[in-house]
Amino acid sequence: PRSRGGVTSKVPVWVASVLGGLDGWRLATEHVGGEAVTGFGSVSHYPEGRLPRMMLIGGSSLYGGTVGQVLTSSDGVSWVDEVDDGAMVDLVSREDVSVASDGFQVVMAGGARHISATASVLMRDVLTTFYHCHDTGCSNAGREWTYGSASAQWSQRAGCHLVSMGDTMLLVGGWVLESLGVKRHLKDVYVTQQRCHKGHVGPACRPCSAGTFSDVEFGLTEASCQPCPIGHQAPLEGASKCTECQPGSYAPGTGVSTCLECAPGTIQQARGSDECVLCDAGTHQVMEGQTECNECPARYFCVRGSAQPVGCPLGSWADFGMGKRLESCQCLEGFFSTNGTAPCMACGKGTYQPDQGASSCVDCEAGKTTSSDTSIYATECKPIETPSPSSTPQMTSFDFHIGIISPLESVNASMSQYLQAIAATAQVGVPQITVTSVLQRTSSNGDFTDAGFSILLEMRDLQEISVNFQITALNAELSALSLPRAYALTRDQLPLPTPPP
Structure with missing residues (x-):
């Protein structure tokens, strides 16, 4: 009942049982509360896991003007106005608005808003609301509204009908104002994706770009994709979640599409890391994307974060895994x-x-x-x-022995390289070379077998040539070949003594 002249306008609610054939109507309440209106939008909303709710939105007042209220009830008797924020009141203030629910969200489209006693403006926006929780508490559907589209593809209109069909929503007909305020009814139908699947956002349900994700099935809201957190990645478009970086990789910031591999000299054993760890002194790692560092080999040293071992200088030695710096x-x-x-x-x-x-x-x-x-x-x-002052330098020869340590399985190859190195550093011609013995021994750690062999080298010499000079030149050649150093032996030291490590 609506009237003027001091009589209070009311919006009564009548209910009937569907099971009873809808012929047993009874009055639930004489007035839903708030300002009495007509032309409001109405919808039954069935959010999953919550009580179903009846919702009345907007409308026009008996005294002129549109009203911004959203009344909700779960029984038709008790009604609550969900909107108490001024901006939200203005947003929902309209009449002949179309409303539909897909069970997750309520969608409102179009409508007419009074701007004066004789003039109205037609809307072409789409608004959505749903039950959600945040830091300050939970809000029922109808309390907070967001734009699905501020300017939809269809023309301005009121009195249209929204129909929810699965993932699709239809907008049917409505009316527009012609000259002199004459209404022209429309017969068009528009269809849209009403709910974006995870990994997509509205209103066009575009996929989230690589490095971002969306883990909710939203509606037509202009929701933004979220960047992947630190230590995570999303290499493909349309991700509903980000995955942790695997061991050996990391993501130093947010929004990373692909985790980075740890650089040589660094490792990472954990998942979801934002950085890699430098190899400790005495270890190294040549490859990318690794989880373990390797012990520094013998005769080398590895400072913290080493990618490649550095050879000890000539005349020095470091045990396996003990070379941590030059002084080692x-x-x-x-x-x-x-x-x-x-x-x-x-x-x-x-x-x-x-x-x-x-x-x-x-x-x-x-x-x-x-x-x-x-x-x-x-x-x-x-x-x-x-030497006798009267003596004349004569062509002489002497035996010169060289001691070598090499892994047993490569004795032949190493011996060949040594002979090439000796020939390359011979002072006078090519020396006559005879291999006199090959001796084997087992190293103290038992990991591998060393072989020692001595080489009998006959050199022709007009005058005494420094054996040290020959050894120094030979060791320079051996160092270039990454072979162990050689050292001089006398005849009384044969067979080959235990060499230095």
């Missing part, structure tokens, strides 16, 4: 330095050093000297021979 390389026998670590210097002629890590060399006894630098044993000190 200890001076070998026949070499020394102030602190016994690299860089090392060769013990000069007339001196020797049988120990590793020495800070000085030992002088030969008076009247004795060595035939070369880098001497190791005291037995290498020989009496000094004084």
